[in-house]
Amino acid sequence: MSSNCAACGDLIRDLYYMECSQCTKRFDLICVNVSKAIYDEYAARQKNNRLCPSCTSALPRGDNTTTPARGLLAIHDTDTYTRESDNVNTSRGSKPRTTKPKIGEDKPPNTDLMELIAELRYLRQEVKEVKQQNTDIKQQVSTISETLSQTLNEHSQQLRNAELEICSLKNTVDQLQQKLATQQQVGMRKSLEISGVAETNGENLSHILITASKKIGVELSESDIDEIARIGPKSAKSPNNSPKNQTPRPIVAKLTRKLKRDELIKSAKTRRLTSEHLVDGQITPVFFNERLTKENRQLFREARARTKDYEFRYCWVRNGGIFVRKADGKPAIRIFDFVALDQRVGPSKHPENTEHAIP
Incomplete structure (x- = not known):
């Protein structure tokens, strides 16, 4: 166990020391003026029976062998001085004073070194604080990054859901x-x-329809006609009061029975009908067709144009549906929209004239 020298106060770091057998104070070998070689030659009895100066001076006075002049420590035995010097005074002062400063002696302070140490301590504290700040910043950045990542994932999921919903809504709208x-x-x-029936002032459309029906062999009366009128914008008049556009507006008639309508259309396909005896003026062909919606009319018009371009032999309308056939013996193809027309017949060869009005 390490302890301090009772004489100089320095720490005793090894086993080379002398201990007072009475007060148990310890002294290093320099302070008791004993070399390590002599210490090694001491017997255990000699080492264990030594007294320090304080304990020696407290002994009863007898002879001068116990005075401090004989040595810093005295051997409490008859053969005390067998290996020590006969004249202790000759060895007094031989102790190296350069290695052991006096007790209480102040060393001159090194101001620059102290300032440097203080500066290093301050710098060390600052570095520690900076490290702590960096740790806090990293934690904050990590938290912000996790929050942003979570927010981006949520927004991405919302966008995907919105796209799916929009797609579903588009499909619903199309349907x-x-x-x-x-x-x-x-x-x-x-x-x-x-x-094909020319327009005239004061024309009677019901009479024209009944007359035309008789010419194709179908009996039609006023009671069979629910509504009848011309559709489309009226043609502009020229200075001589004749239409500039030679193509008259079509006549649309709504009958009270579908069977009567189908009969008229079927008979008109088997017999050639003209405007003779229907209206005055130039004789022109007259056609009976099913009435179509605006979108289907545009689709039917484009289907007829493409069947000519791709050499389809037939294109017709039946019960509101548009059909094409490549040649005799080939199956009829139903055309629902322009996409089906592109796929089943072929793309338009005149895209500038194509009106894709169907949504």
């Missing part, structure tokens, strides 16, 4: 529009369209 167009076409199942 509703298709359903609406179908219902509109169903609503026209009793109507027919008559084209």
Whole structure:
């Protein structure tokens, strides 16, 4: 166990020391003026029976062998001085004073070194604080990064959900529009369209329809006609009061029975009908067709143009549906929209004239 020298106060770091057998104070070998070689030659009895100067001076006076002049520590035995010097005074002062400063002696302070140490301590504290700040910043950045990542993931999921919802809504709108167009076409199942009849002032459209029906062999009366009128914008008049556009507006008639309409259309296909005896003026061909919605009329017009371009032999309308056939013996193809027309017939060769009005 380490302890301090009772004489100089320095720490005794090894086993080379002398201990007073009475007060148990310890002294290093320099202070008792004993070399390590002599210490090694001491017997255990000699080492354990030594007294320090204080304990020696407290002994009863007898001879001068116990005075401090004989040595810093005295051996409490008859052969005390067998290995020590006969004249202790000759060895007094031989102790190296350069290695052991006096007790209480102040060393001159090194101001620059102290300032440097203080500065290093301050710098060390600052570095520690900076490290702590960096740790806090890293934690904050990590928290912000996790929050941003979570927010981005939530927004991405919301966008995906919105895209899916938009796609679903588009499909729903397309279905509703298709359903609406179908219902509109169903609503026209009793109507027919008559084209090729010139317009005249004060014309009687019911009389024209009844007369035309008789010419193709179908009996029609006023009670069979629910509504009849020309559709489309009226043609502009020239200075001589004749239409500039030679193509007259079609006549649309809604009958009270679908069977009567189908009979008229079927008979008109088997017999050639003209405007003779219907209206005055130039004789022109007259056609009876099913009435179509605006979208289906545009689709039918484009289908007829493409069947000519791609050498399809037939293109017709039946019960509001548009059909094409490549040649005799080939199956009929139903055309629902422009996409089906592109796929089943072919893309338009004149895209500048194509009107894709169907949504």
